[in-house]
Amino acid sequence: MNRMLLVEDDEFACSALRELFEENGWQVVVAENGIEAMRHMTQISFEVIVTDVFMPEMDGVELVRQIRLTDKTQKILAISGGGAGMGSDKAVDIIEAIGADAALQKPLRNEELLLAVDRLTAA
Amino acid sequence: MIAVCGFAFIVAILIFCGYFDAVSHLALDHDNWHTAAFCTASPAVVASCSWFTYRRWRQSRRLTDELNTAFEKCHQMELELLEAQRLGTLGQLAGGLAHEINNTLQPVFSLAGLCLDQADLPDRTRERVEKIVAAAERGRNISRRALIYSAEREGDTLPVNLSETITDILAFLDETTISSVRIDPAIVPSSATVRVQPTELMQVLTNLVTNSADAMDSKGIVRVSCDYPSAEDDPLVSDFPDSRGVARISVADHGVGMKEGIRQRVFEPFFSTKKPRKGTGLGLSIVYGIVERWGGRIRIDSTEGEGTAVYVLVPLEPHNTTNRRGSNE
Numbered sequence: 001m002n003r004m005l006l007v008e009d010d011e012f013a014c015s016a017l018r019e020l021f022e023e024n025g026w027q028v029v030v031a032e033n034g035i036e037a038m039r040h041m042t043q044i045s046f047e048v049i050v051t052d053v054f055m056p057e058m059d060g061v062e063l064v065r066q067i068r069l070t071d072k073t074q075k076i077l078a079i080s081g082g083g084a085g086m087g088s089d090k091a092v093d094i095i096e097a098i099g100a101d102a103a104l105q106k107p108l109r110n111e112e113l114l115l116a117v118d119r120l121t122a123a
Numbered sequence: 124m125i126a127v128c129g130f131a132f133i134v135a136i137l138i139f140c141g142y143f144d145a146v147s148h149l150a151l152d153h154d155n156w157h158t159a160a161f162c163t164a165s166p167a168v169v170a171s172c173s174w175f176t177y178r179r180w181r182q183s184r185r186l187t188d189e190l191n192t193a194f195e196k197c198h199q200m201e202l203e204l205l206e207a208q209r210l211g212t213l214g215q216l217a218g219g220l221a222h223e224i225n226n227t228l229q230p231v232f233s234l235a236g237l238c239l240d241q242a243d244l245p246d247r248t249r250e251r252v253e254k255i256v257a258a259a260e261r262g263r264n265i266s267r268r269a270l271i272y273s274a275e276r277e278g279d280t281l282p283v284n285l286s287e288t289i290t291d292i293l294a295f296l297d298e299t300t301i302s303s304v305r306i307d308p309a310i311v312p313s314s315a316t317v318r319v320q321p322t323e324l325m326q327v328l329t330n331l332v333t334n335s336a337d338a339m340d341s342k343g344i345v346r347v348s349c350d351y352p353s354a355e356d357d358p359l360v361s362d363f364p365d366s367r368g369v370a371r372i373s374v375a376d377h378g379v380g381m382k383e384g385i386r387q388r389v390f391e392p393f394f395s396t397k398k399p400r401k402g403t404g405l406g407l408s409i410v411y412g413i414v415e416r417w418g419g420r421i422r423i424d425s426t427e428g429e430g431t432a433v434y435v436l437v438p439l440e441p442h443n444t445t446n447r448r449g450s451n452e
Contacts, residue, residue, distance in 0.1 A: 016230030023237060054222060081225030082218055107228035107263050110236035 002121070003027045003044065007037045007051035007063065013106075017050070020110055021117075034058025038066060046074075048121055053080035053095055053103075061095055068099040075120045078103040079113075203412055224266040231259045265298055282316040282440050283324065285370050289349050292325050296332055304336040309348035316440045317370055323413045330406040331374035331433050338378025338431060346375045351439075359420045359436050368439040375432035381425040389423065410435075 004026045008014040018028045029044065031037035033055045040046075049067070053060035060078050067074055078100040096103045101120055104112065238244060238252045290310050297306045328347070335345040352371050354360040360369050381389070390411040410433075414421045417437050425431040 010226045010229070012230040013226050013233075016233035020233045020237060023240075081222045081229070105267070106225040107232045107259065109232055110240075113233075 002047050003029065004117075005029050005031060005037060005040055005044075005046040005049045005051075007031045007034065007049065007055070007060065009033055009052060009055040013052075017113075020113070021050075024114055026117075034060065034063035034066070037063055041067070048075040048077060048117060050077045050079065050117065051100075053078055054082075060100075061098055064095055064098050064100050075123075076100045076102075077116055077120055079106050079108065080104075081106040199408075199412075203409065221266045224262060228259050228262055228266070231255065232263075235259065265295070281318065281320065283319050283321055284314060285317050285349055285372075285437075286310050286313050286315075288321055288324060289328065289347070289372065292328050293347055295325075296329060303342045304339070305344050306332065307344050307346045309346065309350075311348075311350045313351065315351065315368065315370065317417070317437045318440055319417050319437065323416075327410050327413055327435065328372075328374070330410050331435075334406060334433075335374055335376035335378060335431070338376050338380075340378070343377060346373075348373050348375075352436075357434070357436065359422055359434070362420055363436070363438050367441055370437045370439055372435045372437070373432055375430065377430040380427040380429050380431055381423075382427055386423055386425050390421075 002025065004021055006014065006017055006021065006028050008017060008030070009032050014030060014032075018030060021028050029040055029046070031040055034051075035058045037049070037051065038058070051060045051063055058066075060080070064076055064078065067076065076099070078095040080095065080103065082105070101123075102116055104116055108116075235252050235256045239249065239256070244252070290308065293306050293308050293310075332345050332347065336343075339345075349370060349372050351368055352360055357369075357371060363369050389407045411421060414435050414437070419435060419437040421436070422434045423431065424434070
């Protein structure tokens with residue numbers, strides 16, 4: 001079974017996305033922020049990481065930066081709702097520049113999200 | 124007033140000189156050489172002193188005018204700074220709010236989508252869930268447009284596709300302005316770009332559309348258009364270098380219009396014809412400042428009782444060559 005790490009601090013978004021991916025054949029491990037995600041990554045390997053951008057403690061930008069220090073091939077999809085003083089487009093640009101393989105703006109329809117994950121894992 | 128004072132001054136000098144001339148002749152007649160010499164020299168001394176005093180007075184007046192102009196400019200800059208701070212805060216707020224809305228909508232999309240994936244979903248339930256998705260879609264569009272406000276305000280200007288950005292901004296304004304005012308867009312599609320800050324473009328359109336809505340007592344149609352005129356279409360185009368095309372944004376209403384005297388003053392800060400608390404009188408002066416920064420021009424056509432049209436002309440990016448219909452050549 002394909003294993004995915006879902007990093008999302010919003011409780012409702014996290015549970016809905018988890019359900020969506022599990023319904024579509026993914027084994028989903030959930031992390032609330034970058035620190036928790038890094039902890040999971042030391043124990044398990046994941047085919048893809050889907051991460052939010054704005055999160056407390058360690059945000060998605062820092063998470064991607066940390067991962068890329070040691071792993072250049074890990075598939076990473078960033079999804080951002082935008083943040084105070086920063087439009088979503090800008091957040092998406094930044095995280096792609098840092099090293100995410102793809103970045104999309106929330107909210108996303110299921111087909112958009114699943115297609116992005118499929119493309120990433122097929123590549 | 125100055126002419127009258129000057130005339131009086133010259134007459135006084137002449138009378139004065141005449142008096143000394145008469146005394147000098149009298150002294151000569153009585154062989155009083157000292158008095159005669161004094162009386163002959165005095166008018167020249169008095170005239171020199173007067174001329175010197177007059178010049179100093181003119182100089183001090185010029186300096187006072189320059190000082191007043193500098194004060195006015197300083198005051199204007201202070202107002203713009205305050206407005207920029209206010210909009211910066213608004214941008215932060217809009218960005219934060221959009222983030223929350225987007226995150227809230229994500230589970231709506233995901234879970235509604237999963238419901239719709241069920242083949243055995245009753246038709247009536249399916250219709251209801253489809254309506255939930257449609258409503259969420261509307262929320263997503265509003266939130267994305269609101270994010271235009273939250274872009275960095277201190278950043279440099281960017282090459283912006285005018286027709287696409289204006290279309291987005293108008294859709295947002297149409298959603299957020301009161302329902303009794305409808306925005307009628309006439310945007311010529313084009314890939315031409317202008318160098319502006321998107322937030323400033325939004326501010327210009329918001330201020331102009333708000334003014335139009337107020338001029339129509341918040342009832343009617345505001346026509347917003349964007350085209351690419353030649354010098355024959357619009358005389359202001361000749362103010363721009365030949366090699367660069369020009370984009371023209373216009374916002375027109377059929378409201379109360381303006382008298383010529385008012386039209387000439389509308390760009391002054393704090394000048395307002397609106398009722399108290401309806402307007403600050405800063406809207407058009409801010410629009411003027413922004414358009415100046417873009418290297419653009421602004422013109423107002425208005426007829427009392429018929430309506431007002433504001434035209435903003437902006438130079439295109441140098442690599443753009445756009446024909447009158449807006450398609451790239």
